[in-house]
Amino acid sequence: MPKIVASKKDWIKLGYKLFSENGEGGINVDKMSRLLNCNKSSFYWHFKTKKDFINELIAYWIDIDTTKVINEVDEQEFPKDKILKLIKVAFRKDSNLDFIFYLKKYSQKNNTIQKIIDRIDDERILFLIDLIIGLGYSKEQAEIKASIFYKYLIGYHEMIRYKKQKKNYLVEVLDEINQFITIK
Numbered sequence: 001m002p003k004i005v006a007s008k009k010d011w012i013k014l015g016y017k018l019f020s021e022n023g024e025g026g027i028n029v030d031k032m033s034r035l036l037n038c039n040k041s042s043f044y045w046h047f048k049t050k051k052d053f054i055n056e057l058i059a060y061w062i063d064i065d066t067t068k069v070i071n072e073v074d075e076q077e078f079p080k081d082k083i084l085k086l087i088k089v090a091f092r093k094d095s096n097l098d099f100i101f102y103l104k105k106y107s108q109k110n111n112t113i114q115k116i117i118d119r120i121d122d123e124r125i126l127f128l129i130d131l132i133i134g135l136g137y138s139k140e141q142a143e144i145k146a147s148i149f150y151k152y153l154i155g156y157h158e159m160i161r162y163k164k165q166k167k168n169y170l171v172e173v174l175d176e177i178n179q180f181i182t183i184k
Contacts, residue, residue, distance in 0.1 A: 006036040008046040011053070012060050016096060019057055023102030027053065054106070058116060061099055066120055070127055079134030080183055084174075086131065090153055091173045093165040097157050125150050132181060145181050152177070 014035060018026035027050055033040040047053040069089050076082040100117075107113035128146035133139060156173065166172065177183070 005042040005045060006033075006038040008056075010036055011043060011046055012056055015053060015057050016060055016099065019054070019102055020096035020099040024054070024106050026102075057099075058103065058113065061103070062116075062120060065099075066124060073127075073131075079131060083131050083135065083181075083183055086128075087173055087177065088170060091156060091169060093157075093160060093169075097161065121150070135181065135183065137181075148180050149177065 011032065014032055015027055018028075018032065020026075029040045029043045029050070033043060036042070043053070047056065069086070072089060073082050073086045076085050103113065104117060107117055125146050128149055129139070129142045132142035132145050132149075137145060174183070
């Protein structure tokens with residue numbers, strides 16, 4: 001017999017995984033309730049609508065892929081250590097990398113979501129600019145280098161999407177990043 005209520009966190013973690021695999025089409029309350037071994041009324045206990053649920057997934061994505069990463073990087077004392085930590089965290093392969101791909105696709109129907117994505121991109125790039133200034137570059141140089149870094153990160157993940165990440169990926173990434181940012 002299924003349990004009656006799954007926690008909000010259970011729903012969000014499963015929804016994040018399923019959205020990362022199939023986008024909006026992966027969010028099926030019946031299927032999710034079976035996977036969580038609960039009644040589907042549990043979903044509606046926590047979320048009024050599928051749209052509200054997707055908004056919660058977006059908040060979760062912002063928290064784990066932006067806020068927590070920035071906080072983890074900021075724990076480092078020196079600029080070089082900060083950027084090395086960012087590289088280590090941001091370039092590791094994650095099974096949920098396609099979340100942003102599907103979110104961008106979903107945003108084509110919802111301009112508000114596109115504005116959120118743009119805001120997060122801007123926040124990440126501004127954070128990169130500050131890190132790169134900390135390495136000794138001017139603001140103008142840092143703006144260009146941050147943009148290149150961010151685009152490189154997106155391209156890197158696209159290149160390894162369906163491949164196994166090399167064990168020495170950090171060496172390769174650092175060699176490539178050192179072509180446009182000297183990490184002193």
